[in-house]
Amino acid sequence: PAASLLATSREPLRESGEYVYRVPSLAVPAEDNQDIDDVLRYGAVRLFVSRARAAEPRYVPDIRVTAATTAICRHLDGIPLAIELAAARVAAFGVEGVAARLGDRFHLLTGGRRMALPHQQTLRATLDWSYELLSEPEQITLRRLAVFAGGFSLEAATAVVVSHDLPASEVPDCVAGLVSRSLVSASASELSMQYRLLETTRAYARERLSESGELATFARRHAEYFSALFERGNTELGARPVTEWMAGYGKQIDDVRAALGWAFSPSGNAAVGVALTIAAVPLWTHLSLMEECRGRVDQALASLEPAAGRDRRREMQLLAALGAALMYTKGAVPETRAAFARALEIADDLEDTDYRLRALWGLWVHCMNASDVRQAISLAERFSRIAAHSTDLLASPVGDRMIGFALHFLGKQADARRHLARMLDGPRPSVHVPYIVRFQFDPWVTARSRLATILWLQGHPDQALATAQRGVDEAVALNHAVTLCNAFAQGACSVALLTGDLEAAERFVTVLLEYSERHGLAFWRADGRCFRSVLLIKRGDNVRGLDMLSATLDELSKTPFHTRYDPFLAELAEARCRAGRAPEGLATIDWALERAAATDGRWYVAELLRIKGEIVLQLGAPNAALAAEALFRESIDWAQRQDALSWELRGATSLARLWHGQRRGSQARVLLSAVYRRFTEGFGTADLIAAKALLASLR
Structure with missing residues (x-):
């Protein structure tokens, strides 16, 4: 009676007193693990190395x-077993050759040990043996489950695999049987059990499904199931917290990919693929997979019927999604504008207010990124007029944001601040996901980030830093990469560098680069490289920073860029001067000023004029001091007209320093102290520290 028996089996023995321990597969390292020493500690890798x-x-x-x-x-x-068989093939094909042939794993993984049981000498034989021991309903269930690429619930399995020869009432018992025989793995989630087939089992079951002649039928059933799932899920966007929505739908991305792979294949059904593509756009948007979204939407558009017979609503939806994806993967290119313009044309014809607003938003962003600020104002005003008659009470605040951003770049800081403050002080969504889907990022978070720059310009450095940090905190809470990149680029990175907080700038730039690279957001990756260059320059590494900034801006000059181009040109000009290349620096500033005049992007003009004055002084031509003084005065005048106290302080500091050198200390002190006294905060920031030091030397 006290005897214990240890037995191994493919399924429980179902004996009295039996305790079951399921032996897991060997541990494998995560896909992003690059630490070779750590990788070699994993059981699966150690077995492969030993056998190889x-x-x-x-x-x-x-x-x-x-x-x-x-x-x-x-x-x-x-x-x-699969690892042992694969390692044995290294002698014939090499490791990389084995990896390349895994798509045909059942022909590759043969030649097990001679003393092994017949069903353990090849991977196929092992699975054949297990398959033949199943009941017919279990065999049917296993091969049909092969259409799932990721985890699935019992509800999903039932919806997909049922048929006249497999009633829904039998599916739970069949799944349970497959779990007990270790052909399907099961894990408990917070809400329900989740099941999945290991990749090797799935490949085998898919072969069996294909042999049965049922692959097309159940691949379509699978695609239609996920299309309906996401159409239903998208109606929940405004009712569920983002973390809850993503927990339910984010994990389905592998099945979406598999379903679309079948739908657009020669044996698939393009109409099913189009429906699923449209339904999956919110998922790609929230996962910030904009490059993948662009490719899938392009594929869906290419599959539409000729113009006369196509579904115009679906075309409109796809075009809006394409424009959004292009915006963050290619930038302000003609294709981006064309996609949104065509979407707007169809939305006008269909009198679809939602997609009118989406298309106008997209065209506005395109114009802002292409520095066409006047056209952006016009689009923002049209958006606001339509929003005023929309049933969506939060559309009008987004119009305020659009107008506020455009006014900021025109140099009208007080008006811009009023529009953004009205948006931020008014109603905002309790659940942000629908607005992230519609506008590709959270408009409220990014409005706060841009407000931070405006506050700095108006002479409130401490408020600017606090506002930028709040924008970052809100973006982090949303856990959305595009929103996060917006918050860092438009607020945190810019304000940290403007205030001279290089440690904070280092943290923010690192995160911006990490997220933009991880999610393929070329638009923000370019910003990140420019910010990294500026940071290097400000830390004293002028050579490396200048080289990086020059290379990035040369690359960007070949494409339409965006409104933050001017600050980077200003940094480039100053860096060239520090490198003893003042004539190049002057040419850069002149180009930046010409560009500002052509685009009406006037917000940086005061600083560009000040920097030009410093370069003129460095060149030392006859009458350089007079020319520089005129530029400094012009800079101060622009700053005063724009209510940009921080630019005014910089201009006054440069002019006071010039006068100090000319022994006009009294004039310098009066000028600079008058500006300095208007500040009520920020006395620990770089510009105010420099101004205070200069004032002390003028006594």
Whole structure:
């Protein structure tokens, strides 16, 4: 009676007193794990290395070989037999050759040990043996579950696999049987059980499904299920917190990809693919997978019927999604404008207010990014007129944001601040997901970030820093990459550099680059590289910073860029002067001033004029001091007209320094002290510290 028996089996024995321990697959490293020492500690990798060395003594797990090894172990789900069979093939194909052939794993993974049981000598034989031991309903269920690429619920499985020969009432028992035989893995989530097939089992089951002639039927059923799921899910966007919505829908991305792969294949159904593409746009948007979204939407548009027979509403929806994706992957290119313009044309014809607003927003962003500020104002005003008659009470505040941004770049800071403050002080959504989907990022968070720059311009450095940080905190809470990049680029990075807080700037720029690179957001990655260059320059590494900034701006000059181009040109000009290349610096500033005049992007003109004055002084031509003084005075005049006290302080500091050198200290002190006294905060920031030091030397 006290005897204990340890038995291994593919399924529970169902004996009295039995305790079941499910032996998991060997551990595999995460896909982003680049630490070779850590990778080699994982059980799956250690087994592969051991067996590969036995088969091929020249096998050495260097960086490249280890990367291929870990990819193999991941694709084989850490299954020991599969790993042993794969390692045995290293002698014939090399590690990278084995990795490349895993798509045909059942032909590749043969040749097990001679002393092994027949069903353990090849991977296919092992799975054949397991499959033949299943009941017919279990076999049907297993092969139909192969259409799922990721995890699935029992509800999803039932909806997809049922048919006349497999009633819904039998599916739960069949899934339970497959779990007990270790052909389907099960895990408990917060709300329900989740199931999945290991990749190797899925590949085998898919072969069986194809052989049965049912692949097209159930691949379509799978695609239609997820199309309906996301159409239903998108109606919940305004009712569920973002974390809850993403927990329910974010994990379905692999199945969306698999379904679209089938739908647009030669044996698929393009109409099903179009419907799923439109339904999945909110998912891609919230995951910030804009490059993937662009590719899928392009594919769907290409599949539409000729113009006379196509569904115009679906075309409008796809065009709006394409414009949004292009905006953040390609920038202000003609294709972006064309997509939004065509979407607006169809929305006008269909009298669809929602998509009118989406298209106008997209065209406005395009114009702002292309520095066409006057046209942006016109679009923002049209948006506001339509929003005023919309049933969406939060559309009008977005119009305020649009007008406020455009006014800011025109140099009308007081008016801009009033519009943004009205938006931020008014109603805002309790759930932000629908607005992120409609506008590609959260308009309220990004309005706060831009307000931070305006506050700095108006002479409120401490408020600017606090507002920028609040914008970052709100963006982090939303956990949305495009919103986060907006918050860092438009507020946090800019304000940190303007105030001279280089440590904060370092943190913010690092995060901006990390997120923009991870999510393929070329628009913001360019900003990040420019900010990184400026940071290097301000830390004293002028050579490296100048080279990086020059290269990035040269690259961007070939494409329509955006309204933050002027500050980077100003930094480039100053860096060239520090490098002893003042004539180049002057040419850069002149180009920036010409560009500002052409685009009406006047917000940086005061600073450009001040920098030009400093460069003129450095060049030392005859009458350089008079020319510089005129430029400094013009800079101060522009700053005063724009209610930009911080630009005024910089201009006054430059002019006071010039006068000090000319022994006009009394005039310098009167000028600078009058501006300095108007500040009520920010006395620990770089510009105010410099002004205070100069005032002390003027006594």
